[in-house]
């Protein structure tokens with residue numbers, strides 16, 4: 464199967480400032496992709512270039528094998544669900560969904576049939592005669608989705624479609640959205656700045672920073688093997704440590720820096736990434752780990768686990784502990800932070 468979307472060397476500037484730089488991306492048919500990154504990193508700009516609302520200065524965009532870079536939005540075989548999915552308040556749900564096909568000249572009966580099918584797909588078949596004001600926020604969101612899929616696009620772009628919903632409803636609509644996407648079998652490109660949402664929904668995450676792609680991969684793979692300091696910090700919690708090459712053969716934590724044998728460490732500035740759950744906190748040193756003596760400086764209970772701050776070797780490390788491992792620990796207590804070299808990931812850039 465050839466990819467549904469291929470982006471090659473895409474760049475976009477606003478007033479001389481780069482908003483997107485050399486973007487390369489291929490999305491497979493039926494894939495759920497999350498475009499994730501902090502505010503201002505270029506997610507919406509990338510989506511708008513794909514939709515055709517912005518023209519890039521360089522690069523190409525291919526959808527279903529066709530170069531659409533210079534086609535107007537309505538000629539592209541895709542559709543977009545926007546953040547504020549304004550429905551027509553005076554039209555019924557069914558009329559809202561049939562509106563697009565009707566405007567394209569589809570006969571009334573056929574448009575109504577397509578709208579009914581789209582509403583069936585999003586699970587709203589029973590509510591087609593209601594007005595938008597008679598629906599919940601989540602149901603309105605599904606009407607917006609039905610409107611976007613009524614013409615069966617091959618690719619659906621979604622720009623933070625759940626951001627107007629409160630947290631509880633958002634979680635519910637997330638799982639519905641995933642099921643609908645699966646049923647439809649069309650590729651979704653979903654913009655979010657919420658890493659948990661991206662982890663929950665996406666087959667693969669495209670992590671963006673300052674107009675560039677930092678890393679592409681499954682959420683759990685980016686978490687386990689971040690390619691950059693930014694990726695390590697953005698996906699999940701991380702202890703980010705300065706790496707110091709001492710040239711001796713020891714691995715230790717001294718003066719706030721991880722020291723490594725020079726021979727083991729790649730060239731350039733490096734950050735050591737250590738996940739909180741990889742630190743074992745004990746009162747006695749653990750064999751076959753580097754047992755670093757330290758003191759508990761804080762304990763914070765976070766739902767199902769506790770976050771324990773440790774003053775160790777001039778650095779503060781955060782460990783994640785299950786409640787059972789907490790027994791007997793208190794602030795000010797001397798402990799050992801036991802770590803393994805194999806759990807330390809070295810990424811380019813300063814800590």
Ligand SMILES: Nc1ncnc2c1ncn2[C@@H]1O[C@H](COP(=O)(O)OP(=O)(O)OP(=O)(O)O)[C@@H](O)[C@H]1O
Nearest residue numbers: 477478482500501502503504505506507508509656
């Ligand atoms: N029309 C515009 N004119 C000038 N600068 C713009 C325009 N649109 C976006 N930018 C700038 O381009 C950069 C990327 O913006 P973009 O909206 O793509 O970010 P984003 O990742 O979607 O952010 P958010 O999560 O806040 O929506 C930002 O620095 C933004 O200020």
